[in-house]
Amino acid sequence: MIKVRVPATSANIGPGFDCLGLALNLYNVFSFEEIDKGLQFEGCDAEFANEDNLIYCSMKRCFEKIGYEARGIKIKIENEIPVSRGLGSSASCIVGGIIGANEIAGGVLTREEILELATEVEGHPDNVAPALLGGMIVAIKEDNHVFCSKISISDGLKFYTLIPDFRLSTEESRSVLPKTIDYKDGVFNVGRVSLLIAALTNGDFDLLRVASADRLHQSYRGKLIEGFDDIKKKCEDLGCLGVFLSGAGPTITVLDKDGNNKFYGEINSFLSILSNEWEVKSLDIDLEGARVL
Structure with missing residues (x-):
């Protein structure tokens, strides 16, 4: 079983609309297991326990990119990040799903490739970049490429x-x-x-x-x-x-x-x-x- 922990994020930081974000020590933990067949969920509301689940959709995008065919997938979800509150719940699902799929497939993608793919799924990098890399991040997307840099915040x-x-x-x-x-x-x-x-x-x-x-x-x-x-x-x-x-x-x-x-x-x-x-x-x-x- 593969376990992935992803932090919450707070994006924009006031004037940094769609380009600034930071990671906070509040976490979702996702566990992934390749099974013989089918799709199973644990710790997920019944209405989201299906093939439209954002975690699973993100995994499929990763498998397609790598060229890996999973027999079946089991996903366990432990949520700390509240849903639809502006704390990067969706970004955590996307990043967690891609990392989980990448690990199942043998760790083919680099961190940079994971960020590019997560941004494709999310649409913009201001949440997925700090969720993946931690810290405070400036991130932009241009010509389907993500350019980002981490900001060193002073203590205090x-x-x-x-x-x-x-x-x-x-x-x-x-x-x-x-x-x-x-x-x-x-x-x-x-x-x-x-x-x-x-x-x-x-x-x-x-x-x-x-x-x-x-x-x-x-x-x-x-x-x-x-x-x-x-x-x-x-x-x-x-x-x-x-x-x-x-x-x-x-x-x-x-x-x-x-x-x-x-x-x-x-x-x-x-x-x-x-x-x-x-x-x-x-x-x-x-x-x-x-x-x-």
């Missing part, structure tokens, strides 16, 4: 995820985005994402609140999340370094100085009075990425 940051009890699909989140943007908004985001990367690398954390501002997606997607503006303001009032949507939402990611224990309790108290249920997780960046256990 703490990550919080504020996870609501409702889901928000990527399709719905993308449907509210404008077809075109003003030139000044493009310039605004180019400046912020450049400052964000420099501040994280150099440890200039006091710049993060300004650097994590965005004009491309958050103001549109925030309207789909009840209480988003109030939560964002409360986090800022509590002195956090930066606050932004995780991926397409509805999870909100917060950056704070490591060792500031006051934030966790106070934001929990604030969220408890809202109409929806929210769970606050204190997380660290995962530097390792997906790995075979």
